Amino acid sequence: KQEVTQIPAALSVPEGENLVLNCSFTDSAIYNLQWFRQDPGKGLTSLLLIQSSQREQTSGRLNASLDKSSGRSTLYIAASQPGDSATYLCAGLDNAGGTSYGKLTFGQGTILTVHP
Amino acid sequence: EAGVAQSPRYKIIEKRQSVAFWCNPISGHATLYWYQQILGQGPKLLIQFQNNGVVDDSQLPKDRFSAERLKGVDSTLKIQPAKLEDSAVYLCASSSRLAGGQQETQYFGPGTRLLVL
Numbered sequence: 001k002q003e004v005t006q007i008p009a010a011l012s013v014p015e016g017e018n019l020v021l022n023c024s025f026t027d028s029a030i031y032n033l034q035w036f037r038q039d040p041g042k043g044l045t046s047l048l049l050i051q052s053s054q055r056e057q058t059s060g061r062l063n064a065s066l067d068k069s070s071g072r073s074t075l076y077i078a079a080s081q082p083g084d085s086a087t088y089l090c091a092g093l094d095n096a097g098g099t100s101y102g103k104l105t106f107g108q109g110t111i112l113t114v115h116p
Numbered sequence: 117e118a119g120v121a122q123s124p125r126y127k128i129i130e131k132r133q134s135v136a137f138w139c140n141p142i143s144g145h146a147t148l149y150w151y152q153q154i155l156g157q158g159p160k161l162l163i164q165f166q167n168n169g170v171v172d173d174s175q176l177p178k179d180r181f182s183a184e185r186l187k188g189v190d191s192t193l194k195i196q197p198a199k200l201e202d203s204a205v206y207l208c209a210s211s212s213r214l215a216g217g218q219q220e221t222q223y224f225g226p227g228t229r230l231l232v233l
Contacts, residue, residue, distance in 0.1 A: 004158070034221060043120070043207055043224035044159070089158050103172060104149075104222065106158030 002027045002094055006107035013080055013114055021075040021110045023090035028068045030092040031102050035064050035075050038087045038109070047088075048075070080114045087111050118142065120225035122208050128231045134196040137228045141189070141210030147171075149222060150183055150193050151207040159207055165191065198232045205229050 003026045013019055025033070032051050036044040048057045048064040050073070056065040063076040073090055087109045093102040121140040129135050141148050146167050151159035162181065164172040168188040176183070180199070185191040195202055209222040 036224075041226070041229075043226045044209075044222075045224070046221040049221050091158070103161055103164070104159075106160070108156065108158050 002030070002092055002105040004090060004092055004105050004107040006088075006090060006110050008110060009108070010111040011113070013112075015080060015082060015114055015116050017080050017114075018076070018078050019080055019112070021077070021088050021090075021112070023073040023075070023107055025071050025073075025092045025105075027092070027094065028071055030068065030094055032093045033064075033066050033073045034091050034093065034104070035062075035073075036089045036091065038089060044089065077112075080112075082114050082116055084114050085112055120208055120210055120223055122206075122225035122228055124228055125226065126229045126231075128233065129198055130233050131200055132197040134194065135198055135230065136192050136194045137206050137208075137230075139191045139193070139208030139225060141191070141208070142212075142223055145210035145212045145223075146188070147211045147213075148185055148191050149209040149211075150191070151209065153205045153207055153227070155204070162193070195230075198230075200232050203230055203232045 005024050007022045034049045035047045037047050038044050050057045050066040061078040066073045089106050089109045091104045091106040093104050123138050148165045150162045152162050153159040162176045163183045165185045168185045181195055183193045205227040207227045208225045211220050211222045
């Protein structure tokens with residue numbers, strides 16, 4: 001059974017800092033690893049998706065890496081801004097592709113606060 | 117492109133009452149998911165549909181929860197009777213498959229926030 005853990009549970013940083021959010025998973029046979037953002041009272045927005053054959057993905061100030069052998073993924077946010085304040089969730093997708101349908105297992109999230 | 121729609125946005129009920137949530141996925145998305153997100157936790161998959169068939173309902177408490185997607189589009193999730201521990205946000209998501217067979221990312225609705233008193 002896949003278990004996903006995120007560290008830290010909460011993080012508060014001043015504007016402009018670079019920061020790293022950590023995610024670990026127990027089953028390395030994941031199909032892909034995704035990072036989501038959740039704003040209060042809203043649904044989840046996909047930020048980055050890393051296929052199992054890839055090692056990283058970049059979008060603007062965000063960079064996510066995946067190391068299947070160690071069961072870890074990191075989300076790097078460069079030059080953080082107050083608008084980045086949200087909860088960040090990572091999720092592993094297992095057993096997808098072909099005719100099977102994968103299941104996402106989420107971590108508990110990291111609550112990020114970027115103060116001016 | 118319209119996103120995933122859910123209603124109601126908020127619901128307050130007393131324990132042992134019944135409640136139903138509605139979801140309209142993104143047009144053309146064959147796969148629909150219902151998640152339960154308890155405060156301070158990540159979403160947990162309750163049920164997954166492919167068109168109008170159930171793919172995975174292993175984590176659905178079937179003694180009180182039920183879900184259907186009769187025409188392979190809209191879906192409803194029902195709780196009967198509700199318990200205090202059902203207080204959570206219920207998220208609906210949908211996705212499609214890419215041409216190569218890879219599963220596309222899931223698109224989430226805003227959720228329904230349920231409080232059971």
